Amino acid sequence: MRATARQRQTQPLQIVRLSMARRGRLLRRLWHDAPLSSIGALGVIGFLLLALIGPYLTPYNPTANSLSERNQPPSLAHPFGTDNFGRDILSRIIYGGRNIFALTGSATLIAVGLGLVIGLYVGYLGGWLDQIVMRLADALLALPSLLLTLVLLGALGNSRFTVLVAIVILYVPIVTRVVRSVVLDVKTKAYIEAAEIGGESRFHILFREIMPAVLPTLAVEGALRFSYAIFLVASLGFLGLGVARPEPDWGLMVSEARDWYALSPHILFFPSAAIVVLVVCVNLMADGLRRLLEYSEAD
Amino acid sequence: MRSTAAYVLQYWFFYLKGGRAHTPLHEQFLRQIAMCSSSRKISRRRFLSLSAAAAAGALLYKTSPTFAQASDRSAQGLRPQTARTGVIRVGWEAVKRLDPAFASSDSEIAFLTAVYDYLVDVTTTDAVSPRLAESWRVSEDGRQYTFKLVPNAKFHDGKPLTAEDVLYSFNRLRDPAVGSPKISLFDNLEQISAPDDLTVVFTLKTTEPDFIYSITDNSAVIVRAGATNFETEFIGTGPFKVERYIPEDRTLFVANEDYWQSGLPYAAGMEHRYLDSNAAIEALRGGELDVVLRMPNARFVALQNDPNLQTVTFPTSGHDALRLRMDMPPGNDPRVRKALKMATNREEINAFAQLGLGSPGRDAPIGAYFADYFDPDSPLPPYDPDGARALLAEAGYPDLTFDLFVPNTGTRPDFAVVIKDQWAKAGITVNINLVDEATYYGDDGWLEVQLGITGWGARPSPQQYLDFSLKSDGKWNESRIADPELDALIVKAGTSVDRAERIAAYKAIQRKLAEDGPLIIPYFFPTVGAARKEWQFEGGFTVQAFPGRTTFTRARQA
C-alpha cells in the first residue's frame, strides 16, 4: 500500500479542451461563485502587465539617486514616496516586479518544465528508475528549503543565476512528485493502453496522450510554486542574499528599509505590501484555477 | 491634496506608532541631514575633541626624554568605593577567533579588551594613555622604548604580571610559526628585553615615531606567559573575567575583584550578546541591551530621538576607499584618474552613505582625525562631470565601463550606488558587483580587481595605511601604485624624528594623492554609539575610534 499520508495522491483534474463559449460560461461561473479568485487572477495579470509596460509609464529611473528628494512621503509626484536614496519607490516596485517575474517566474517555469518531463518519464516507465528518482526527490524534499538554498548560494556563489538554480533544484522534485502521481493515475486509463496497443511511440504517449491530463494540475501547482518562490526570493533578499543592491528587489527593499522604518515607515510599507498583495493574488489565482478545473470536471 | 495611498500610509504611521499623535520623525531627520551636509560647521563637542587630540599629541611627541604620564591615572582610587551593581549588556556581532594574534572584529577585540590589558592604550582623541605600563620613555635617538609596568597587576588565576608575560605576548605576535597577520607591525623591532621584572625595553632597527601605536595595536594584549589555548581559556589581567562563553550567542563576564585598578570596574558584570545590528537596535530600544556601538547610520539617526538613550558620535580615521588599479589601462592614464575625481561629488556621497555623519575625505587616507597632518586645502580637482567626460574622451575612453567590486557590508554598497549614479553623468558606466565580504577579502580577490571599494578600519596613525597600501612594495598595494617619489615621502613620514618634517611629508603625500592618486576617499567614518540612560559613564559616554576598544569599566548603573 503506497497511500502514505505524505504522498497525497493528486487526482488528475479532468479539464477538457473547451469551446470558447464554454470557456466563457465557466469564467462567468467562476466570477459568480468566487469573485475573489477572479480578482486574484486579475491582480496577477495586473502585476504582470505592470512589470511588462510599467517601465514605460514611470518617469523615474529606479536606481537614480536624488539627494534633494530622499525619504519623501507619498505625494502626487511620487505616489509611494521615495526611499533613502531619493529613488521613486513606485518605480522600484515596478522594476522589482519585473525581477520577480523574470527571475522567480522563469525559475518556476523551468522547474515546472523539468519536473513535468521527469515526472512523465519516471511515472510512466516506473521500475528501478522511478524508485531511484523518487528516493532522490525524497532526500531533496527532506532538506528545509531555505537551508538548501543557503547552502547552494554558498556553494555556487551569490548571484541571480544561483537563486534560479536553487529554486529549480528545490521545486523540480516537488513538481516531479505531483506530475508522477497524476501520471500513475492516468497511465492505467484505457485510452493510454489503447494507444499502446495502437503501436504509438513512447514520445507520443507521454506528450500527446498523458501530458494534457497533467497540465491542469500542473497549472495549479505552478501557481503555488510561484507564490512560494516569491517568498523565498524575498526571504533571501531580506537575508542579504540573492539579488544584489542597488537592484530593485522587493525583499531587499524590505531589508534595506529596516534601517529606515523608524524615520520613514513608507519605505518599509510599500515593498512589504507589494509582496503580500502579489502572493495573495497568486494564491487566489491558484484557487480559481482549481475551481475552474473542478467545474469542467463536473460539467 | 491627498491620494488614497497617503491615507493608507497615515494609518500605517498611526499603527506603527501605536496610535499616538506625534511630529513626523522624518522631518526632524531631514532637517538634521540638511545641517550636516550643507554646513561644514564643526560642532562644539567635535571642536573640543579635536583640540584635545592636538594637545595630547603635542605632549606625546615631545622629543624630551622625560616620562610621559597620563593624567587620568590620578582619578584612580580617588572615587569612593561602592558596591558593584548591574550587568552592562552590550550588543556585538558574533565572535569567531579569540586568539589575540588573530582576533580582528569589533566584537573579538571587545572581548580581548574586557579580559586582557594593553600595555598602553589610545584615547578617543588618538592620544596614547598608560595601562599596564604606568609610564614609558623614548630614547633620544627614538630607537628605544622603555616601559614601566604597574606593580600590582595580577592574572585571573592569581599569578602576578611580570615583564616575562609582556615579552611572551609580543614575541608571540612576532613569531612566524604562530602566523599572526600582525607580524609585519613588528618588522622594525630589533629586540625586546626585560631588564627587571617590571621593566620592558623595545629596541627598534630604525627610527619609527609611530611605533608606540604598534604597541597599542588591537592584538597587542598582554597574555600569560606560555598561554596557547586562547579559544577556551581566557586568563588575562583585565577588568572582567569570563564566566561563560556560549559561541555565537553571548559571553558572560564578571567583574575582576582583584583588578589592579582598584575600584574598577563599577559594574558587577558585563554581557556581550551576539546579534545582528537590527536585532541589537531593537533590543536596545526595548531595554534588552544597554549599549550598542556599531550600527547603520540611519538607525543611529533614529536613535538620537529616543528619550531613553544617550548617543555619541566621534570621527575616526576609518574610511572607504574607491581605488583603481594603476598598472593597467585605463587606470594607468593620469587623465582618467583625474576625470574620475572630477566626476565624483564627495559631499553627496558623504550625505548619502554617512548621512553627513562622517568627516569629509580628500582622496587620501589622512583625515581630520589626524588634525596635525590633515591638509584641508589639498588640491582636489573640482566637481565637473562634463569636464570629466571631455577629459575621458581626450584620453581615448569616451565610453568607459567598469565592473565595480564592493563588499556587501557597511555603507560601501551605498557608496557604490551613488558613484554609479554620479559617474553616469560623466558617461561612465558602472556595473556594481556586491561580494560577500568574507569571500572578497578571504580569497584575496580584492587585490586583483580593477576597480573596488575597500573598507579600512580606524587606525591610530596614518602611517599604516600608507605603508600597507600606497607604497610600491606595500603588502596590500591594491592599486599597484609605484611612485618612487611617493615611496620616499612615505618613508620620510614614517621614520623622521623631526615633527615638522613629518607634517610636511604627510601634507605632500596628501597633495600628490589629491592630484593624481588612485584613490577616491569621500568620507571618514564616524564612530557612533547609543546607550540606555540607566547607565552613567564617568567622564561621559565615549566610544573609541575602534569601537571594540571601548572599555566599560567606568560605567555605573543609575
Added chain:
Amino acid sequence: MESPILAIENLTVAYRLQGVWLDAVREVSLSVNAAQTYGIVGESGSGKSTLVQAVMGYLSANGAVRQGKIHFEGEDWLNAPRRRREQIWGARLSMVPQDPLSALNPALTIGEQIAELVRRHAHLSRRAAHARAVEMLQRVKLPDPEGVARRYPHQISGGQQQRALIAMALASPELRLLVLDEPTTSLDVTTEAAILDLFAELQDSHRAATLFVTHNLGVVARMCQRVAVLYAGEVMEDAPTITLYSMALHPYTRLLLRAVPRIGDPRPLQAIPGRIPSLRQRPSGCVFAPRCAAAIELCHAQKPPLERAVEGHLVRCHRWREIAAGSLRLEEASAELKRREMQQAEIAFFEQLFSGEQNGAQATVMRADHVRVQYGVRGLLGRLLGQKPPFRAVDDVSMRVLRGKTLGLVGESGSGKTTFARSLIGLIAIESGEAHLLDMPLRGRPRQRAKATLKAMQMIFQHPEESLNPYRTIGQTLRRPLMTLSGMSRAEANRAAAELLRAVSLPADYLSRFPSELSGGEKQRVAIARAFAAQPALILCDEPVSSLDVSVQAAILNLLAQLQQQHQVAYLLISHDLAVVSYLADYIAVIYRGQLVERGTAESFFMPPHHPYTEALLASIPLPDPKARMRRIRLTDDQPSNIVPSGCRFHPRCPRYLGDICRTQAPPWQRDRQGGYYRCHIPPDELAALQTEPEG
C-alpha cells in the same frame, strides 16, 4: 384501505445551476403502502436519485422542492423541522445506499456504526446496543457476526459491506419505510442474487414498506409488486409488476423490455436510439418524443398527461390507446427507424478494408496454450519495500478463437478474465505458456511487437469514459491507428476516420468533437470504430456494454454482431453477464480464479450438465420476467484473499461439494453429451440429473 406509508403528490424537484432552476423530477406522484415493495426503474439521468433524496428529506444544498407534497405516515415530511427528521431518520425511515464502501465510515468499526444508530433511537446502553448490532448482523446472514462487528469496512468484502448496511437500515424495530437506492448495482451477479434473496426473505419478517430504486428490469421483476418507470424526471408508466411486464402501454417501457438480452433468445435486441435529454434540454412536449419511433406531431407539441388506462395502471403517452389496442406495432416502427440508422453505415467501406485478407483458409485466429500470468513479481527491493506477495491471476489457460467467431469468456470480478485478455495484447507479461495470433507469437509489450501483430489484434475497453482520451478530438483518436498501423497519410486517415464514424452510425462532424461532448454509448461506438480502424482479425471486447444503460447496451451489441457478420472478425468477448455473452458468442468458456472450469458451444451451454459454478451464475441472473421461476442456487461471498484453495478451486463455495476429494484433488476435465467440457469430480450424467431436478 389503510393510508399509505409514503405519499408523493405532484412532486417537482429542481436544482439551481448557475443561477437557473432546472427540474430534475417533475410532477411525480406515487404512494407506497405498508409491506409493499414499490419499484422505481430508470436509466441514468432519469431523476431517480433525486427522487430518493427528496423522499429521504435530504436534498443537496442546491436542490429544492418546487412544488408538490410528500407525506410520510400522514405527516408533512417536506416541512418537518430538522429535529423531527432526526427522530425519524434511522428509526422509521432508512436507506440502503448504492456504493457500500463509500457509505460506511472508514474510521469506525461496523459494529459501532450500527450500534450508534441503536443507541440514538432505542436509548440502549453501549453493551446492549452492541449486542443488538451483532444480532442484526446475524439476521443479514453474515458469517461470524461478532467478528464482523469488530472489523473496519475495508476489511470485509463488498457483499458483506452491503449486508452490514442492510443490517443498519433494519436495526430499528419501528421501521416503516426502507428506501433501497440501487443496492446491488456495484456487486457481482452472484452476490447480487444473494442480496436479493436476503431482501426477499427480510420482507416477510418486517412489515416496512420498501421503495426499490434500480435500473435493472430483472431485479424489479423479481422484487417488486408495483413499478413506476421514470424517464427524464417524469413517470412514464406506473403499474403492477405483472401487468407492466406483460402489457406495457408506453413505448419506452416496451422498448426497454426488448432491449435486455435474454439467455437463449437469438433475436436482435431492440435498441433505443438517442439518449436521455440533459436537464437543460428537456423538450416541451413528451420528454420521450425525440427518441420515440411512434412519435407524432402532437407528441412534440404537447406534453401527454399521466392517464389511468385501467385501475392501477397509469401511463403518460398520447398513443397508449393505439398500443393497448394493438393497432400500433412498435416493433415495426422501430425497425423502420433502425433501417434509417443503418443507411448511414457504409458497409462497403469495411469490405474494402478487409478485402486484402480474404485467404481465410486459416480457421484459428488466436490460440493460447497453458498461459499463466502473475501479478506483483517482486525482487529483493520489492520485498524490502513490503510489496504484496505475488498472485497468479491466470493459471494454465488454453483456448482457441476461430475466424469470424465469438468466444465468450465469463467469470466474476477477479476471476482473471480481463487479465488473460490483457496478457494476450501485451499490457501485462505472460509468465509462462505461449499464445499465437495468426501464427505470430504474442510476446512482450506492445512496443516490442511487430506492426503486423499489433494490427491484427485490437481491444475494446470496459469503460467508454476511460477509453477515449478526453483531451483529444474523436478525429485525432481515430486517425492515430490509421496512420501508425495502416501507414496512411494524414489526409487519407482523415477520410478513413470519417468513414469509420459512419460505419458505427455516428455523423462525420463528430470528428471535431471532444469525448466529453458524447454520450457513453457514442463513446463506445467511437472505441469500436478505433478497434476496427486497424482492420484486425481479432478484437478483444472487455465488458463492452457493462457500464452502459440498457437501451444503449442493445445498440452496441447489435453493432458488434452486425460488424462481425460483415467482416468475419473474431471476438474474444469478456463479460460477467451471461445474457450478454449468450447473445453474441458462438463458444463460451467460464473462468474461475484463473482457471477455465467449463467450455463449450453456445447452443449446448445453457443445457445441463453445468459446472456447479456455471450453474450458480445462471441461477443468479434476475430475469426481466416476474413470472420466471428462480432456481435457488446461491454462492457464499467470495472471501477477498490471495490464497488459492487446494484441490478444486471452487470447493469452498461449491453448492455440490462432495467431500475430501474436492478439497484435495484437482478435478479432471469431463466431456458432456453436447460436446461441452467442464472440470468437476461429478460425472456428466449425475450432474445433469442433479441440475434438472425441479426445485423443491
Added chain:
Amino acid sequence: MISYLTRRVLFFGLTLLLTSLIVFAAVRLLPGDVETAVLGRGAEPAARAALRQELGLDLPFLIQYANWLGKFLRGDWGNSYALKAPIMPLVMQRLGNSMRLALIAMLIAVPLSVLLGLLAGLSEGKPFDIAFSLISLILVGIPEFVMGIILINVVALEWKLLPPSASVPPDASFSEALPRLILPSLTAAAVLLAYIGRLTRVGVIAELRRTYVRTAVLKGLRWRQVVFKHVLRNALLPTITVIAISFGWLISGLVVIENVFAYPGLGRLMVFAIQQRDLPLILGGVMIAVTAFALANLIADLLYAALNPRIRLS
C-alpha cells in the same frame, strides 16, 4: 502494519543517507578553501598541506564522505572551524532552542487552526468562513520577516508588552524564557495557523461531501455527533500529515525568524555557518535539521497509520 513500519523506517534511513550525500557534495563545492578558513590568510604551504592531510581533503570524494559519515554516526562531528568548538553540543543546544520555539509555535497554532478550520469548514460560504479564508490568505501572504518587524515594532517597542528580542539568557527557566519566545512564536504561528487552518477547512469540506456523512445523517444522528464522531475523525487524519509538513516549513521559517529576533536557534547558527564557510558546522547543522524534519515526518506517518485503520490493519 509491521511491514509498513519497517518500510517507513527503512525509507527514513535511506532518505537521511541520500540527503547527507547531497549536502556533503554541496558543501564540498563551497568556494574559499578550508585551509584559509582554518589557518587564516598567509599560512605556510607546509602547514596547509599538513592540514589537508589531517582533514583528509586529499582523499577521493566518496572516501571523504564515508569517513565523515563514519565519524558522524559515532558522534564525532568534529570542531567548528569558525567557533573552534565541538559541533555536537553546540548544534544540539541550538536545536533544543529551535525546538522550544517550534513547540510553542505549534502549541499556539495547531489547536487554534484546527478549531478555526473546522468552524470555517462547517460554515462553508457563510460570513465566518469568508472572513477566515480572507484573513488566512493574507496571513499566508505576509513573509515572516515583515510579520516579525511589525510585531517587534508594535507589540514590543510601542506597546511595550513584550521584549523585542528573543535573546534568551542561558540556563533561563522556561517561565523566564517564555515572554521572549512569544513574539517569534507568534510570527511562526501566524503563517502556520493560516496554513493548517486552510487545509483543515478543505479537509472538513471534503469529508462533509463524502457519502458516509449522508449515511450518518440518515441514521438520525445529531449534527454534533455527525461532525465530531464521523467527520472530524477522518478530516483530521490528513491534518496530522500537514502538521508534519509544516514542521519542515517551520525549520525554514525559523531561519528568518531567528535572525529577525536574534534568537540563538539552529537557523541562525546555520546562516552564520554558511557565511563563515564553516563546513563541519554546516554539515552537522543541516544534518540535524534534516533528521529532525524527517523524524517529524516519520512520526506523522506512523501516527497517521496508527490512527487510520485502513493502514493499521492492512
